[in-house]
């Protein structure tokens with residue numbers, strides 16, 4: 001049967017969330033708070049308990065919204081591949097991010113989404129990725145040269161890598177090559193915008209994070225929107241230039257506002273995710289010296305100063321480390337959706353307009369699929385063990401289906417080029433004062449910002 005066509009947003013975007021889930025197992029937790037505290041603190045043990053008690057599907061209430069928690073690879077596959085066009089990404093993200101990311105890829109469904117994704121595809125072709133790889137290596141060289149001066153000192157690694165990847169974003173995404181006040185302001189606006197999205201109090205009033213975030217977004221809109229005409233006329237190779245020059249099926253440029261909104265979301269989708277992936281890698285390597293040594297030897301054996309675009313597959317152990325970090329601490333903790341119509345899920349009828357929550361990390365830790373899932377063990381992804389191949393959705397750090405991460409190859413290039421250069425130039429040791437709490441929200445990372453001592457090789 002052909003999938004029903006959903007070309008008209010009026011069909012479902014004006015309908016409020018369904019909250020009548022009486023026939024679905026589960027509970028709504030504490031009065032007012034629901035499950036919010038446990039969910040935000042660490043959703044994994046909470047989800048594991050619910051799975052034992054209720055199975056794959058249970059009703060929950062988090063951050064003031066009732067919905068259905070969907071656990072395990074079968075439901076992840078149903079939701080992400082979505083052959084029946086039953087799930088809306090737009091409405092899944094609507095309540096929290098509409099203020100900041102309306103008009104972005106993640107806030108579009110079906111035909112609208114496909115049209116928008118076309119604008120962006122052009123910036124992720126092989127030739128473009130090759131160019132970004134060269135530029136990123138150049139930026140890393142400069143930055144690591146500065147880090148050399150901090151050898152033998154303890155640095156908050158998370159803060160350093162966050163700043164470095166902001167610099168990468170300004171240059172590769174927007175084409176801002178100078179490191180002066182202009183880029184500092186741009187980066188600050190971006191950080192305010194991201195902090196704004198994580199607001200606790202939904203008030204757009206001075207002094208509140210949401211307000212600062214909205215101001216940040218306005219700054220980004222003016223900054224990026226103001227660049228569109230010159231980028232369209234120029235021959236730049238940054239991502240924004242690609243979007244500006246791309247044309248639709250009728251030969252028209254894409255709308256300036258669409259380009260601006262997509263670029264702002266891209267900055268967000270790219271930055272914190274890769275920052276978290278690299279920070280967690282340093283955390284696990286510091287705790288597993290044998291893995292760190294094996295990775296160092298792989299890098300050294302290649303005999304080059306840096307990884308070129310064509311070398312990205314020449315470090316298979318690094319790929320295993322990346323995968324294991326994403327398995328154990330995925331950079332995107334949760335993928336929300338909302339049902340468009342009544343949907344059969346795990347034997348229950350989930351009514352139309354119900355919020356759906358998936359948790360990739362739960363699936364990545366399921367004992368049914370992984371040996372000792374709590375153990376950091378990159379060899380589980382080796383060709384000999386291939387533990388990740390039992391179910392197509394037991395490992396899905398980049399999502400799946402129409403909304404699958406458009407930056408999947410870019411992020412792994414950014415990650416590998418950094419880890420390669422860093423491993424060749426430095427050894428390092430963790431300098432935690434005590435075992436850090438590993439936070440999941442707003443961004444997965446060790447709460448103490450991962451202090452390490454840099455040791456020059």
Ligand code: HEM
Nearest residue numbers: 105106269270273277331332397398399403405406407411
């Ligand atoms: C370790 C790094 C990254 C991880 C783990 C990651 C993960 C994800 C996931 C799980 C989704 C799907 C969300 C959903 O279905 O609701 C997604 C979407 C997306 N990601 Fe990434 N991402 C990463 C890096 C990046 C980078 C570097 C970029 C851009 C250069 C990027 C751009 C996007 C965009 C634009 C979307 C929305 C796609 C769409 O809706 O069609 N991501 N990412």
